[in-house]
Amino acid sequence: MEELRSLTRAAGYEIVGSLEQVRRHPHPRYSIGSGKATELAEIASASSAEKVVFGNELKAVQVYNLAKITGVEVIDRFQLILEIFARRASRREAKLQIELARLQYELAHAREKVRLARIGEQPGFLGLGKYEVDVYHEAVRRQVHSIQGKLKRIKKTRELHRQRRRESGFSLVSLAGYTNSGKSTLFNTLTQEKVPADPDLFTTLSTTTRAVDLFRENVLLTDTVGFVDKLPLTLIEAFRSTLEETIFSDLILLVVDVSEPLDEIDRKLLCCLETIQEIGATGIPVITVLNKIDLISTEHLDQTVQHLKAHMSNMIPVSALYKTNMNLLKEEMVRPLTRRIQSSFTLPISTESLSLVSWVFDHAAVHKVAYDKEELSISFGAPPDLTDKISDRVKSLGGTLVYGEAQSLDS
Ligand code: GDP
Ligand code: MG
Numbered sequence: 001m002e003e004l005r006s007l008t009r010a011a012g013y014e015i016v017g018s019l020e021q022v023r024r025h026p027h028p029r030y031s032i033g034s035g036k037a038t039e040l041a042e043i044a045s046a047s048s049a050e051k052v053v054f055g056n057e058l059k060a061v062q063v064y065n066l067a068k069i070t071g072v073e074v075i076d077r078f079q080l081i082l083e084i085f086a087r088r089a090s091r092r093e094a095k096l097q098i099e100l101a102r103l104q105y106e107l108a109h110a111r112e113k114v115r116l117a118r119i120g121e122q123p124g125f126l127g128l129g130k131y132e133v134d135v136y137h138e139a140v141r142r143q144v145h146s147i148q149g150k151l152k153r154i155k156k157t158r159e160l161h162r163q164r165r166r167e168s169g170f171s172l173v174s175l176a177g178y179t180n181s182g183k184s185t186l187f188n189t190l191t192q193e194k195v196p197a198d199p200d201l202f203t204t205l206s207t208t209t210r211a212v213d214l215f216r217e218n219v220l221l222t223d224t225v226g227f228v229d230k231l232p233l234t235l236i237e238a239f240r241s242t243l244e245e246t247i248f249s250d251l252i253l254l255v256v257d258v259s260e261p262l263d264e265i266d267r268k269l270l271c272c273l274e275t276i277q278e279i280g281a282t283g284i285p286v287i288t289v290l291n292k293i294d295l296i297s298t299e300h301l302d303q304t305v306q307h308l309k310a311h312m313s314n315m316i317p318v319s320a321l322y323k324t325n326m327n328l329l330k331e332e333m334v335r336p337l338t339r340r341i342q343s344s345f346t347l348p349i350s351t352e353s354l355s356l357v358s359w360v361f362d363h364a365a366v367h368k369v370a371y372d373k374e375e376l377s378i379s380f381g382a383p384p385d386l387t388d389k390i391s392d393r394v395k396s397l398g399g400t401l402v403y404g405e406a407q408s409l410d411s
Pocket of ligand 1 (some may be wrong): 018
């Protein structure tokens with residue numbers, strides 16, 4: 001209900017009343033029971049409501065019956081989300097996608113209208129006879145086809161752009177996460193660029209991509225549209241192209257709002273993981289960004305981390321708004337993106353050098369270790385920043401780090 005409220009406000013409505021009924025089997029006539037429907041009509045007229053929004057999906061016949069009894073327009077969650085998307089759409093592609101989703105919705109409901117007209121249950125439903133419904137059906141289908149063609153051409157252009165970026169040596173990182181988790185805020189903080197961020201849902205509709213300075217690595221960060229629970233499949237299809245940035249990225253930053261209760265965190269995280277799977281983005285490294293830590297206590301954060309440990313790894317707590325732990329996050333990001341540098345060093349055996357070796361084992365890809373009476377030698381591959389760190393430590397222990405494979409010692 002809270003989410004529906006939030007979505008409703010994001011679509012620009014003022015909420016004047018609400019009513020709740022949980023039914024295992026939706027009532028065929030009104031979706032809610034007929035007593036509840038009468039109650040709804042009373043609330044609507046007492047509060048002079050102009051529209052009724054349902055949290056669940058409605059059938060065409062239910063929309064019709066509900067509109068009749070309440071005397072106002074009735075929409076469901078799907079149409080509400082479409083309205084929000086339509087309000088925020090600025091790019092041509094986004095506009096086409098919304099139009100496509102709307103038409104596909106029409107098409108699905110047109111079938112029901114045809115069926116109703118055929119069995120004579122609703123003669124002249126919406127003023128359309130059987131013949132007109134078929135004509136209407138065909139017209140919508142043609143429109144859908146034409147929009148799909150346009151979208152295909154846009155997609156091709158985007159793929160070429162993406163390929164060019166990759167060829168010029170850029171790594172692609174995309175933001176993912178539930179809507180309102182703070183993706184756009186993190187995007188702004190990391191790129192120091194301004195794209196609109198506000199408490200409304202779905203601020204980011206079009207895919208936005210900017211360069212990030214990541215220790216001299218060429219990285220492009222993409223802000224994506226947020227995930228929402230129970231997003232109808234047709235809508236997922238329609239927004240696939242914005243999600244495509246996620247499918248083709250080298251790293252995903254999965255943003256989680258940790259200021260919420262644990263069960264909400266779980267629900268939203270599950271939705272994100274399912275969506276990532278659904279769009280085929282599995283196998284890409286993921287960093288779980290625990291955002292909004294400024295809103296919770298250290299104890300609460302610790303509890304949350306302990307709880308999430310079971311199914312998530314690579315968690316970095318941050319506050320995107322107050323720019324907390326941004327360097328920590330960047331260091332974590334650079335690791336899976338950089339090519340590994342091969343290097344080696346030789347040091348006298350001591351407690352310090354042995355502990356350095358065990359540290360290297362934990363943080364880098366070790367190829368070879370050799371010991372003789374006084375010396376140890378190790379060769380490994382690691383990202384540049386890590387190699388620099390190890391090099392400093394080797395120097396402080398009186399040795400030198402050499403780039404390239406180690407000379408093997410006689411054992
Ligand atoms: P998106 O839908 O995931 O792109 O979320 P936004 O970036 O638009 O952020 C949603 C809301 O959360 C906005 O009101 C932000 O100001 C707020 N927000 C984002 N990050 C933080 C944070 O680290 N701390 C706090 N307190 N609020 C944040
Ligand atoms: Mg956003």
